[in-house]
Amino acid sequence: MSLLELRNVSRIYRMGENEVHALNDVTLDIEKGEYISIIGPSGSGKSTMMHLLGCLDTPSRGKIIFDGVDVSMASSSRLSEIRNEKLGFVFQSFNLLQKLDVLENVELPLVYAGVSKTERRERALEALHAVQLSDRAKHRPNQLSGGQNQRVAIARALVNKPKLILADEPTGALDSKTGETILELFRELHKQGNTVALVTHDPKIAEEPPRRIELLDGKMIKDFRKK
């Protein structure tokens, strides 16, 4: 059984009189432990794709089965639960809360999971160790560099041991050298057995994973696997 199954998935937005097919009849399987990239120009539907994969949104038509559960019709509360248990997000702009320190930022998903304080602390430190930022636990995000911020965000995505890590242009706000270290980190995570999906518009970055999905005008035009 695949980790993620998309069956004839469409996402349609209404804009006044017009219907916009942001995603049109996409069928796709993602296996456990895969490392994929999703690439396309702006307007190709890759953001919509990422929202659907990330259970932030539900499809207008079709079916999404995530880890054996049909999430196509789930309530917003149920989707929150699924995101909390099974997903880790990494954003272009990090989305760290400035009023919390690094450790508290990493802990946040566990707070909503109802994990006890001591266990929270332990697991957050473990995740910070994995991104080599243990020594910055008590810093505020604005005291760290961009690359460090993104590593904190990755630690936050890892802390709940997710089934799928979704990264949306994770190197977009970083210089190429720092971006390279972040990609290195994703490679490492993949090697350790994590499932990672990278959403990007940059062909060079999309080259990186062994599998590449190309989108254009809401349709999947290519599903390429390296030999």
Next chain:
Amino acid sequence: MDLKRGIIEGLREINAHRFRSFLTILGMVLGVSSLTAMFGITEGLAVGYKRILITIGGIERVNILEAPLPQEQENMQESAVDISYRDAQALRSLPLLSAVSPELLAPRTAAGIRTGSRLSRAGNVYYQRTRGVENDFLITDNREIVLGRFFTDLDYLHKNRVVVIGTLIRDNLWPKKNANPVGQKLKIDNQIFRVVGVFKESGMRWWDQRIVMPITTMQDTFASAQIINKVNQGPVTKLSKLTVQIKDMKYYDAILEQMQNIMNITHHGIMNYTFSTKEDYFEKIENQIFGARLSGGIISGVSLLVGGVSITNIMLASIRQRIREIGLRLAIGAKPRDIFMQIVVEAILLASLGGLLGLLGGWGLTNLLQYLAPSDNDPVLRTYAFVISYASAAFVGLLAGLYPGFKAANTDPVEALKYE
């Protein structure tokens, strides 16, 4: 997310915007201040009146007062007689009255000058209207003598120039602490009187500044100026006040009826008097306290409403400002109800903070009032005043947070994360 965590995050948020938070809760502070002060003031009134009730005694006392004639008797105005000593004597025939106390206040002259009011001794002066009484005064006015004695039959017979005074008068004329003035002299309008007794202290000013003499002395000394065609018409028998005490409240209505019958005879059926019972008096006071509570409550309610609206307003602005944060929290697994709770808790915290400051303000306000205008009805703050005031603040905070909380909980994470 549990409540404790919500409270900690809420406090952090408030602390991060201290000045804004302070401005937001000002309305709340004013509302709770006035609510607390209102409770304090009305409770002070209630306590004050209760003390008066205890001091002057209960409802078994009835005052007979002058009253305007009823409409159908207006033509008999000329024939109406004053409430006089004759009425007191007649009422004494009723066995169910335990006391009949006639009182005659030192009169004012036609020129408005008060006679019998300037008390002096050894350079100390105190102004207080004297009154002539009989021994039943001790019963109807609920008095006790702590030093010396009250008046004797001989005092009444010989119109002796003797007085019994309250402690406040003693303290003003005999400045030495706890002096015993019994046997010593003082002057009333330059006429010499001897102090024979001192009333027990009550702590209430108006009560402790009484000075009384035998009613016959009053008639003889100050109230005899009823001179017609240069001929002294003898002592005035008109009374300033007539109070009776009922022996057994079981027969209250029957006694009032009997009194009515007797007064009917002495006043030839002309109704120029009325019975004023303490029941009427306290009913009036209850109404006054209720009125004060109501108006104070309405004023405070309006302030609380304004305070609540400003909290709602600032919470709406705040969730707009924090929309990315809300989106992020939803993305990493916060449920809509977690977001709802966080916003509502924050609103309640804001309101509670306003409530706490308001309690302090109300406490300060009542103390200021006490300091600026001391009276027998000083405000009294009881625990319930704090509890109710604070609870109203928290409740208003809850209401104020509902709509912003609902709005925040319904945020679409996709839209929120896109927001720049």
